Amino acid sequence: MAKLTFDNLSEDVKALIVDKILRPTDLKNLCLVNKRLHSLAIKPLYRHVSLDLGSAKDTRLSAFLSPHNAGLKHIRQLRLHLAKVRDSCNQKQHAGFATRLLLDFLPMDILEEFRWDTSNWCPWEPFSADNLLLLYQKQRRIKRLEVMNLDRDVLPAIKKSVQIQETLFSCAKTLALYPENRQMLDLSQHFVERTAEALEELVVHAEFLCPEQRENSMPLPPGQAIEPRELNDTATGPGLLTRTVFSHMMPFETCTPFKNLTSLRLHFVSLRHCPDTWCRFIDFTLIQDLRLYHCSGADSLFGQLCKASHLPKRLRSLDLHHKDNDENEALIALDGFLCLVSGIQELIVNVKHVKSLPAAAGITRHGKTLQMLSVHASTESPSAHVTPPEGDAEELIWETEELEKICKACTQLEQLSCAWPLSSLIRTPNEQWKAYENAILSNLQDLVTLHITTFQNNKPSTQLLPKVIYEQLLQCLATRLFDMAVGGQAQSSDATSTTSSTTGDDAQGSNPPPTSPDGSALAATAILPNRSKKLRLIAFGISDKIYEREDSKNQLLYLRSTSLSAFGEEKVHAAPIGWCLRQYVEPRSDVLDVVLHRDTKGPWKQGNEALGLSWGEGVDDE
Template identity: 50%
Template sequence: MADDENTVVITGTSKVGTSQPDTETEANATLEASAVTRPTTSRVRTPPPIGKKTFDTLPTELKQSIISNIWRPTDLRNVCLVDKELHEVAVQFLYESVALDLGSANDTKLAAFLSSRNIGLRWMRVLRLYLANVEDTCNQEVQATFATRMILEMIPRDILEEFSWCPWKNFSADNLILLYKTQRKMTWLEVMQLDRPFATELKADFIKQHNLFDHARRLAVYPETRETLEHSRIFIENTAEKLEELILHPHFDIGGSHSPSPNRIVPRELNDSATGHGLLTGTLFAHMLPFDKCKPFECLTRLRLHCINMRYCASTWCKFVDFQKMEHLRVYQCPAAETLFGELSRAQNLPRKLRVLEVQHQDNEENEALLALDGLLCLVSGVEDLLIDMQCVKALPGAAGIASHGKTLELLSIHGSNDPLGSISRTSPSEHAELVYDTESLDKICKAAKSLKQLSCAWPERSIFKAPTSDWTAFETAVSSLHDVVTLHISSWPTNKSPAHLPRIQYETLLQGYATQLFHSFASHTIDTALTGPPATGAVSTDTGLPRSRLRLIAFGISDSVYERADSQNQKIYLRSSCIDAEGLKRIHATPIGWCLRQFVEPRSEVLETTLSRHVTMPVRDGEHSSRWGDDDDA
């Protein structure tokens, strides 16, 4: 687009499912004013030369295709403000997925967002609601419930495909009834804890009067009480024929025998035993009893299990779930998960097209789950995303099993430690430090997985003050051979062994220098490969004409942020950028970037969204005088 005073720069960034709430609400008010008060001739168009194609002369379909590659909400907002035509094209991508924080002073901006003149509302497909992170939470949930009611009343009918209430708080049953009445084409359904029983009313009215389950293909179940178990059973039973994805995450109160909670359910009653089915399996899948003669889910290809004891029910799950069709399997903190891995290793249950495997588990003293997982990795084939996070293990998963998926592997996250679940690792190495692959194993993985785009693992110990060790250099050389890697996550920190730890600002400055060196190392390794061997697969540098590295993000540490859209203080992310040095030459530079912003700058960084069980604090001292250089007193 080459108009003199009205040039719009359309960047080739990528789009993520959610947009930040402050940007979203401000954009809504601006878009409303743009659509109503601005004249349609806000831009004077100069007629192009005869026979010359410009962006203005392109068909609307091509403009939509171009704008669909813009992911950052602020860039989409700027495109919307150009003129009415681009406003109508770009607004559908800006509003496709909306995330809002409720229960704060920003709720006053919802009036502009819900205005009937806001043409973007009809393009909304995903709506995620959060509780705002505020200091004063008095009556916050009541205010958020009212704001949710207002949103559901004002948005157009039958437009949503997914609705999520993200905090683990009771949701209003009246708001849920309104949602089911006005949005009957949702493909994603959630069963959550409500403020009053709802299963009887749902079974009596909604199934007969509304087409609630006609479009449902994905189901998330979060049972906490016996009422939500019955609620979940109704949803599973009515979506069984078309269900493609199932998420099961029970969150029961399993306190001791003297627990005062009326919803307390002891584990012996909740889980299966050697003599019969437990409350969880027997209630949720009661319509399939007896399991020996039941018909498995026909379309189920994605399964995510949280906190389900598999000791006596692994074989039962293999009866009503056809694991041979499974493409995405995620197992989080399920006791006795080794029994499930053992069942999946049998020929009649072995997944044939497993693409994503994610395991987070606390192993026993014999490391039975690790051994069973190694065996499963050697039997399945074609895994593209592999994420493993193990606690209480003596070694990491075998390199041979991971290397066997080298031709298809694109995302790899391997973490393990000998510490129990939930412990916090301090700055100095200890017996519970995160396990690190030996250089031979990592080199074997890197040579096999040439298509790897995202890598997350711990690196050997290195001092923030001294030159890199031989092990660190070997890791750097092995990973630099991955020419397609875009995001590199190093979960361990360079050590800070000094009489008094450096303040945060000094440590981060040195860390930024190390990140810049890593970017230089990857770029120089790619150029050396191009000069001595086959051309690399990276983009070609305009300065030298040689291939350059595709590495764009380097992250240190492990995020400890529970609020998923808040930046963590224990993780630093650096974006590959450029700067002009004192001689006027362009140099590679590592620019710090926030966790929230990086998903709009580089969407191929979802490896950073994985929640790891460990928390490693940055080896710095924070305090009142932590920003002073040369301050040797401990804060």
């Protein structure tokens, strides 16, 4: 019987194997092996394309758009970003011209999603309406439609075009609305009405900022400014947002909710009076993904969802970013909602101005299904437009008993993000830190990514360490966690009384723990019964980058690896890894993509001057 090799496999099996390759560089190298592998690897390589436009590298577009490029027809998602250049003069015009070339030379009807980076392109700079109309005319299979700020009103042209009306909305399953003015509200209403029957995901980002709050913004024409009282719903009736975007469904008391809507994401939408509006035209019993970002009155929505007529039947993910009031009404409503709903797989909670973390009872209810958990809370919340001198307030941490309850119940957890107690890098970890190690590493056997948002200090020293030295000490701490996970030893809870009195030289290991006759340690250390052997990635700090193609300067990541000692022994090693690269090495790290909007600068000295290595700042110094 012939030996089974990769060449003997069927083409379908080979394609499945190639799809498991995540890193674009590896796919590129695979394309260069031979023609057969080229035809297999080129599809996943070109499936998702991100381009930086508006720089000197735009000249490479001619080779990318060449008809001899076999990968063009395999593009399904195209995302555009503004390149970072020193001289940004006329950059928007250059980027618009490059976008026009892309849309002109791309093959017909290949794109399923077209997006431009909202963080550095829109909403401050309007997108070209001519380019958008060209996109709708040439790409008629788009599944995700976006309504963004444009340089002119395109609604009359869209209604006039028979081709766009017949083809544009036939495949749309996702609708993202980013209205900033009345013109965009009217355009959003047309898109919602045409996609209502097949709509599965709805995103509403209603950040109507005042001109003085915007960066590089132009003054609004007279009569275009919208006050929050006019925009949001009130006790007397719907606001401008709901009565314009969903006007075809009014009156809401007798409307038919969206039939297929399963995912809802709201940004800066007032939900104080949601029972008469949002709960009317959205059937929350069908919602599987619910994401609320800075929505005032979120407690009112959770109160409605606790009722049997609105309680989601199969809620898969819940994402809440909120600033609570003095009575913590949103946190109380969230705890009650978590105790009623069931089956959550991804739970993300980031609340400010609260007195405590979400109750463990609501989280443990989802212990059999929860795979990703990210919980963060702080007692204070500085103004969004005023940067405090010492950053945001410190995060709240769980009591050891609460954390143990969560870890023992959530046995399927693969990704965890939370704040840890502070400990010194130049001393043995304190008892509270060891309790966190034992609770997490001894119970979460399937844990892959561990995100610790708090940086450890170097007390009792009063001087900050240079960044190079701090990274080395933090790397040793990550190695300790990896070693404990794969088979090392951890401080047992029974040994607390034995080790708590150890100070000075004893804490550094000069006095060994008592041993049994066979030489094994007693009480001081204990082997973890169920170790997190799958743990591969540990991150410290919070990323300060929303742009996914740059590494963060205030977050340190370590990947579990191995190293050889001088005697040839294999040991666990924590290898530093970039924020961008980790998604291709370990895809189960999307908990790091959650934007927490917190200021956590690393406690180290910046620059070479911290080590005394500065050579001056001459003109030729690079």
